[in-house]
Amino acid sequence: MASRTIENYLKQIYLSRPADETQWLTMGKLSAAVGVTPGTATSMVRAISDAHLVEYEPRAGVRLTPAGEQLALHVLRRHRLIELLLVQVLGLDWSEVHDDAEELEHVVSDRLLAKIDEILQHPAFDPHGDPIPTAGGVVRRQDCCTLLDCPLGEPTSIARILDQSAEFLQYVNQCGLLPGAEIRVASRNHQAQTVELMVIKSDENQLVAMSFSVAEKFLVQLNERKK
Amino acid sequence: MASRTIENYLKQIYLSRPADETQWLTMGKLSAAVGVTPGTATSMVRAISDAHLVEYEPRAGVRLTPAGEQLALHVLRRHRLIELLLVQVLGLDWSEVHDDAEELEHVVSDRLLAKIDEILQHPAFDPHGDPIPTAGGVVRRQDCCTLLDCPLGEPTSIARILDQSAEFLQYVNQCGLLPGAEIRVASRNHQAQTVELMVIKSDENQLVAMSFSVAEKFLVQLNERKK
DNA sequence: CAATTAACTTTGATAAGACAAAGTTAATTA
DNA sequence: TAATTAACTTTGTCTTATCAAAGTTAATTG
Ligand SMILES: [Mn+2]
Ligand SMILES: [Mn+2]
Ligand SMILES: [Mn+2]
Ligand SMILES: [Mn+2]
DSSP states (O other): OHHHHHHHHHHHHHOHHHHHHHHOOOHHHHHHHSSSSSHHHHHHHHEEEEEEHEEEEETTTOOOOOHHHHHHHHHHHHHHHHHHHHHHHHHOOOGGGGHHHHHHTOOOOOHHHHHHHTTTTTBOOOSSSSSOOOOOOOOOOOOOOEETTTTTSSSSEEESSSOOOOOHHHHHHTTTTTTOOEHHHHHEEETEEEEEEEEEEOOOOEEEEHHHHHEEEETEEEEEOOO | OOOOOHHHHHHHHHHHHHSSSSOOBBBBHHHHHHHHHHHHHHHHHHHHHHOOOOOOEETTTEOOOOOHHHHHHHHHHHHHHHHHHHHTTTTOGGGGSSSHHHTTTTEEEEEEEHHHHHHOOOOOOBBTBBBBBTTTSSSOOOOOOOTTTTTTEEEEEEEEEEEHHHHHHHHHHHHTTOOOOOOEEEEEEEETTTEEEEEEOSSSOOEEEHHHHHHTTTEEEESSSOO
């Protein structure tokens, strides 16, 4: 069995992998993501490579093998199912579940995870809108764009929040921009680098403005998200 | 913060402590309870003693300090609240929650534990009838006797099961001897070393026989247990 | 193209936690 | 009391995971 350290490395290698699948993840990025010094990342990756969970090319970087990717997806599945459990069943706020899930993801047994999945009725998305890999290790791809590149004026909805820090999520709470929220992007000002959007609520609508850099953290969908 | 290893040692020192409070727990008993070799227990206990969580007297044994006992009780509280959560909220069988709780007890945050306690409405007993220490580290003492020494013929109820192995608990399930079950001890046969008792159910009563050694694993109460 | 620099790897050290095997203590038996 | 034995401690070694600091590579810049 992979240690919790190895599980964390594999998960970060998966999450930090470059968009271009032919590229390698550099050791610098990995060590920053895991939160260790570069030398530590190098020696750990060598060990994980001996276990055939990653390919490692000195001075190029690291890449998951199929076995490593399956393991990474299992950890991610545990993380996201646990987050959803903490929110939906235990009533924690979605801004405060990440750190607990970061630990719990390494100790929840398959049996317990199956129960959690059953109680939540086999959900497809976690509280932040991140897709939950299936037990078989398949990630359903969302076709999303960000608040920066989605069409103006059309009714869309928030699908996913990419910044999961507690402070940012509390700001998102205040704006009412949780996953599922209905919005219309009103305008973009390239000189001011701001986006203005209308949050459509049952009682009243709310106008929200944010910078391009923040707008990039929201993924939206034109069509309704299917549960 | 105490490592998970230290938490496990402290908990076992608490659970295995001799009934007579002036006695020390021997290293042999401790190493067996933790599941390590005697030498490992000695060196770990020395380290824990340096942290003033136990007193250690070579060749006499080990004893918790007040600080160590508080920590042990916090671990025990986490363990038992988690077990109850797994049974009551996630619907696992009480015979299969122990191993998950053994891991989860080390990673559940105070915040999450408070939520669990709230959802379960501040329970006093876990699924096996073991008392849950309060957040302040107080254990409510039950005045129980075992099926071996309780009075014959009187209506009593099962309060607690001391053997928590999955196989034994499944046997207990079959007999319907879960905590709270109402019974009457019919007879004891000292030659055969057996106890016969009546399990009082809503539909029909059931006669169960067991050896003295098994009967000792059941604690019972004459008065109804208060929640 | 040489010098500089950023990114990476190697080396040496440390800490926690474990085991095996050898050594010690103290109780038990003869 | 001497020999035996059970229980315990010590010693030496191992594994995993980490850092700091020194060394290396390769890209960038003058
Ligand atoms: Mn983690
Ligand atoms: Mn998430
Ligand atoms: Mn434990
Ligand atoms: Mn229990």
